[in-house]
Amino acid sequence: MAILETDRLTKSFGALAAVSGVSLAIEAGTLHSIIGPNGAGKTTFFNLLTGALAPTSGTIALDGRDITGTPAHRVPHLGLARSFQRTNVFPAFSLFDNVWVAAFARAPSRKGIAWRSADRYPEARERALAALADVGLAGKADRPVREISHGEQRQLELAIALAASPRVLLLDEPAAGLAPEETKKLVALMRGLKGRYTIVLIEHKMDIIMSVSDRVSVMHFGSLIAEGTPAEIQKNAEVRRAYLGGVAA
Numbered sequence: 001m002a003i004l005e006t007d008r009l010t011k012s013f014g015a016l017a018a019v020s021g022v023s024l025a026i027e028a029g030t031l032h033s034i035i036g037p038n039g040a041g042k043t044t045f046f047n048l049l050t051g052a053l054a055p056t057s058g059t060i061a062l063d064g065r066d067i068t069g070t071p072a073h074r075v076p077h078l079g080l081a082r083s084f085q086r087t088n089v090f091p092a093f094s095l096f097d098n099v100w101v102a103a104f105a106r107a108p109s110r111k112g113i114a115w116r117s118a119d120r121y122p123e124a125r126e127r128a129l130a131a132l133a134d135v136g137l138a139g140k141a142d143r144p145v146r147e148i149s150h151g152e153q154r155q156l157e158l159a160i161a162l163a164a165s166p167r168v169l170l171l172d173e174p175a176a177g178l179a180p181e182e183t184k185k186l187v188a189l190m191r192g193l194k195g196r197y198t199i200v201l202i203e204h205k206m207d208i209i210m211s212v213s214d215r216v217s218v219m220h221f222g223s224l225i226a227e228g229t230p231a232e233i234q235k236n237a238e239v240r241r242a243y244l245g246g247v248a249a
């Protein structure tokens with residue numbers, strides 16, 4: 001069954017339909033990639049899923065429940081997490097503290113909050129440590145964020161998203177700006193998360209797409225033009241014309 005499903009989702013900016021009638025079903029436990037040229041509407045699609053933007057028309061369902069119009073601050077509580085950019089990281093704080101805040105924020109009940117030490121919330125602490133371990137940063141939990149590398153910061157962003165125990169994880173070009181070695185590490189990491197999480201991945205680099213995806217959907221001028229396995233997408237003539245042709249090595 002689809003864990004996340006959109007029905008004719010549309011977002012117009014004036015005359016421009018950035019996302020146009022997108023009906024997409026993400027099966028639970030899969031890594032489903034969305035590819036397409038720059039300006040295809042991929043990030044706007046994520047902005048609709050996370051409530052950052054309200055759709056012009058169409059619906060979004062999570063576990064069969066209509067969540068269209070849920071305000072952005074409520075969406076993470078539904079279990080839809082986006083990997084944030086570095087701006088959401090506090091450089092002077094430890095990796096653990098940064099991840100702990102995310103784990104804590106997702107806690108089911110926050111009745112009776114007081115300014116206590118993190119130890120007083122064992123569940124959040126465990127979740128934070130597990131998330132750091134998941135991304136290979138357990139050994140650096142106590143280091144301040146400003147001391148880790150660019151690639152490790154990206155891993156940390158992933159840990160922050162994982163700490164919220166998301167049902168669906170949305171990743172928008174996680175490898176952007178990473179060196180080849182760091183990219184390799186990130187790909188290995190995504191492979192390790194596969195199956196345990198439902199992941200929707202926006203990515204530009206075709207080698208990454210081909211090596212980690214279960215399903216691939218292709219966007220072009222706001223619309224979905226193809227969906228299939230990585231092998232099917234690679235062979236698809238329309239996709240090659242729209243996209244692969246321009247970047248194929």
Ligand SMILES: Nc1ncnc2c1ncn2[C@@H]1O[C@H](COP(=O)(O)OP(=O)(O)O)[C@@H](O)[C@H]1O
Pocket residue numbers: 013016018036037038039040041042043044045
């Ligand atoms: N807030 C906005 N206002 C107006 N136009 C926007 C806005 N956000 C995105 N767009 C336009 O929508 C189109 C899709 O953009 P985007 O979703 O960022 O594409 P992608 O992520 O696939 O590169 C682009 O033409 C972009 O300029």
Ligand SMILES: [Mg+2]
Pocket residue numbers: 042043044
């Ligand atoms: Mg984008």
